[in-house]
Amino acid sequence: MGDVAVGARSGHDGEENRGRPEETAGPAAVGAPDSGYGSGTEDRVTNGQSGQDGHNGGTEEEGVGGTPPAAPPAAKKQRSFWKELPILIGIALVLALLIKTFLVQAFSIPSSSMENTLQIGDRVLVDKLTPWFGSEPERGEVVVFHDPADWLAGEPTPDPNALQTVLSWIGLMPSAEEKDLIKRVIGVAGDTVECNKTGPLKVNGKALNEPYVYPGNTPCSDDDQGGRFKVTVPEGKIWVMGDHRQNSRDSRYNQSDKNGGMVPVDEVVGRAIVVAWPMDRWSTLPVPDTFSQDGLQSQAQSRSSAAAALSVAPQGLALAGVAPFVWWRRRRTAPVETR
Numbered sequence: 001m002g003d004v005a006v007g008a009r010s011g012h013d014g015e016e017n018r019g020r021p022e023e024t025a026g027p028a029a030v031g032a033p034d035s036g037y038g039s040g041t042e043d044r045v046t047n048g049q050s051g052q053d054g055h056n057g058g059t060e061e062e063g064v065g066g067t068p069p070a071a072p073p074a075a076k077k078q079r080s081f082w083k084e085l086p087i088l089i090g091i092a093l094v095l096a097l098l099i100k101t102f103l104v105q106a107f108s109i110p111s112s113s114m115e116n117t118l119q120i121g122d123r124v125l126v127d128k129l130t131p132w133f134g135s136e137p138e139r140g141e142v143v144v145f146h147d148p149a150d151w152l153a154g155e156p157t158p159d160p161n162a163l164q165t166v167l168s169w170i171g172l173m174p175s176a177e178e179k180d181l182i183k184r185v186i187g188v189a190g191d192t193v194e195c196n197k198t199g200p201l202k203v204n205g206k207a208l209n210e211p212y213v214y215p216g217n218t219p220c221s222d223d224d225q226g227g228r229f230k231v232t233v234p235e236g237k238i239w240v241m242g243d244h245r246q247n248s249r250d251s252r253y254n255q256s257d258k259n260g261g262m263v264p265v266d267e268v269v270g271r272a273i274v275v276a277w278p279m280d281r282w283s284t285l286p287v288p289d290t291f292s293q294d295g296l297q298s299q300a301q302s303r304s305s306a307a308a309a310l311s312v313a314p315q316g317l318a319l320a321g322v323a324p325f326v327w328w329r330r331r332r333t334a335p336v337e338t339r
Contacts, residue, residue, distance in 0.1 A: 226255055
């Protein structure tokens, strides 16, 4: 026998090898054919199984087949907060502008004309969404509207600082360039509103109970500058008055303007729905009960409502009359089972 072993006995060795210690296998000759029974430690596994014990080939560190393991995926580097901050600010500004334009806008109360319902320095939130769906101001609502005909002529214009300019741009403060007013709607199209001496204030002949009027004020003012009046509100207009009756230059005192003291509906920004600031003044601004009393509608408004009901009635009656006929026809044309 030669000096080189093939790594395992073939099973046909002669007697001369019995009892002799097995020699350590040497390196296989270059180009020598693989016997399939293992010719060294590096080549003992080729498909992940051992020819003797069935364990997976290669250690966990080596990998399958002795190959090095795949490198773990590199962790995704988190973006710096300071890089994300401008994006977050941009998104917040866009949302604020959308809310200001279409949903809600904050307004500050600069005067005492709506006391004690609203006080100087209050911040109110104004609903701007419902007018987009065709909603119009109703009696008793507190509304913000653009100056219709120089009602604020002679009033000082505020000079905002840089911060106030930014806050007004995103809707957190009213713009100094916008001349807006806030009053309560007393009459809508078709209403007849009147004041005689100190009151009470009447709408379509019905006296209003006005607990929101400033304490010590009378509902009407007994003066010849507009405090005594009787007007009918035309289509597309509203009649407004302040709750501080003796300290409000409202529709009463602007009857000489181009709108006769009325406010065009398309000049209304929206309805004030809540006092949001200061926190101890937080409250909603509901419509007072006096505006829902029976008979407050004018005759013209009642006729309009009746006409609307009548215009719907024929269609309803026609549908009710046609339904039995359709049911009868379906019964006559229903398939009949034959056997």
